[in-house]
Amino acid sequence: MAFSWARVGLLVAGALLCAGAQKTNKDESKVQPYTLPSAFTTPDGKTVRTVKQWQKQRAYLLKLFADNEYGRMPGAPAGMHYRVDSVDRNALDGAAVRSDVSVFLGPSDGAPVMHVLLYLPTHVAGKVPVFVGLNFAVVPPLSADAATRKREEDRGPFAQLIAAGYGVATAWYGDLEADNPDGWKTGVRSTLAGPLHIQPQEWATLGVWAWGMSRIQDYLLTLPEVDTHRIIVVGHSRIGKAALWAGANDIRFAMVVLNDSGEGGAALARRDFGETTQILNTAFPHWFVARFRDFNNNAAAMPMDQHELLSLIAPRALYVASASDDWWSDPKGEFLSAQEAGKVYALYGLKGVTGSFPPPLDTSIGDHVGYHLRTGQHDMMPFDWSQYVAFANRNLKPTGSIH
Ligand code: GCU
Numbered sequence: 001m002a003f004s005w006a007r008v009g010l011l012v013a014g015a016l017l018c019a020g021a022q023k024t025n026k027d028e029s030k031v032q033p034y035t036l037p038s039a040f041t042t043p044d045g046k047t048v049r050t051v052k053q054w055q056k057q058r059a060y061l062l063k064l065f066a067d068n069e070y071g072r073m074p075g076a077p078a079g080m081h082y083r084v085d086s087v088d089r090n091a092l093d094g095a096a097v098r099s100d101v102s103v104f105l106g107p108s109d110g111a112p113v114m115h116v117l118l119y120l121p122t123h124v125a126g127k128v129p130v131f132v133g134l135n136f137a138v139v140p141p142l143s144a145d146a147a148t149r150k151r152e153e154d155r156g157p158f159a160q161l162i163a164a165g166y167g168v169a170t171a172w173y174g175d176l177e178a179d180n181p182d183g184w185k186t187g188v189r190s191t192l193a194g195p196l197h198i199q200p201q202e203w204a205t206l207g208v209w210a211w212g213m214s215r216i217q218d219y220l221l222t223l224p225e226v227d228t229h230r231i232i233v234v235g236h237s238r239i240g241k242a243a244l245w246a247g248a249n250d251i252r253f254a255m256v257v258l259n260d261s262g263e264g265g266a267a268l269a270r271r272d273f274g275e276t277t278q279i280l281n282t283a284f285p286h287w288f289v290a291r292f293r294d295f296n297n298n299a300a301a302m303p304m305d306q307h308e309l310l311s312l313i314a315p316r317a318l319y320v321a322s323a324s325d326d327w328w329s330d331p332k333g334e335f336l337s338a339q340e341a342g343k344v345y346a347l348y349g350l351k352g353v354t355g356s357f358p359p360p361l362d363t364s365i366g367d368h369v370g371y372h373l374r375t376g377q378h379d380m381m382p383f384d385w386s387q388y389v390a391f392a393n394r395n396l397k398p399t400g401s402i403h
Helices: 009-019 051-070 146-154 158-163 205-220 238-249 277-283 290-295 306-311 331-347 382-395
Strands: 081-090 096-104 113-121 128-135 167-172 226-236 255-259 317-323 369-374
Touching: 051 205, 051 238, 051 290, 051 306, 051 331, 096 205, 113 128, 113 158, 113 205, 128 205, 128 238, 146 158, 158 167, 158 382, 167 205, 205 226, 205 238, 226 238, 226 382, 238 255, 238 306, 255 382, 277 290, 306 331, 317 331, 317 382, 331 369, 369 382
Parallel strands: 128 167, 128 226, 226 255, 255 317, 317 369
Antiparallel strands: 081 096, 096 113, 113 167
């Protein structure tokens, strides 16, 4: 069963339609040679060799991505506050406590609001780790009618994650900004622009969604039940692109999970396979800042590439996942990008992804950077979630633990 964190058919069809007139390559033998920029090359041509030097380089790279692709990331709005609207202590047949929470993105209750749906497991002693992500269809608050609510809950990964001892916090992405070129007019880019001193054209929709994930984290950090050192940001497809940007900016996220994030996400832009920068900018002109259009059919001119964005997650845990039939997202480009990012992890003495593409199907590889190629289509399946849980169990230490 497909989770509603993944809304597949229609979206892909839309982009394909738009791509109709544009060149897309799905033949591996036609991929042209390309040269990736090195994450270690500083603006003055030196090579980073130490963690200390990397920290400076990291800031430089982050700015490259802000200026050329995703826009500037504002902070939390002053006066942000929360209201718990309802609590069900017997959710998922008693396995979870479910809360519907209004996150007010400003000082008054008239401020723009994001509705967060939070599930915390009841069987875990101590603080719990939590997956944070936006969803395409679970619009909290859930229906009051028990049978409808069960159907709504069944569409999410809630039961699976709760059984594994993880909490889940999610909001509908449309609460922040509608996914269309006019979305900014009614979304937080307009409603928050004044107090945050950032203009709508300085950031774009993916940045807004990323920002929203950090605001969910702000709320989680106020909860004594949550392990603040084990908050994981996760996203599928376009939300995977946003989750990557959220994780790069917000180092409070202990782990970043990118499920089929594709072009503009984990996949290398310079590798001409599947979706291209030009298609992204044409089908979804609102996702990126205007400067990103300079690289339409000209990825080689980018001063950066996506493996460098993955590198910015180091030394935190990073998981990149692809699906074998998802050529549009370029699974090999996602794999190579994750592998390349491992060079920065190596600076910290941590291991990334080794081997060549394709790795064994349906098998998780890599230590601090994880990767799998699931058999099947662009989607987010129980198999994917189970790998993320296992990877988090391996990589994230509970607060207060001594190992
Ligand atoms: C389209 C788009 C992708 C995106 C996907 C999704 O296919 O071209 O870049 O990842 O939609 O969000 O499902």
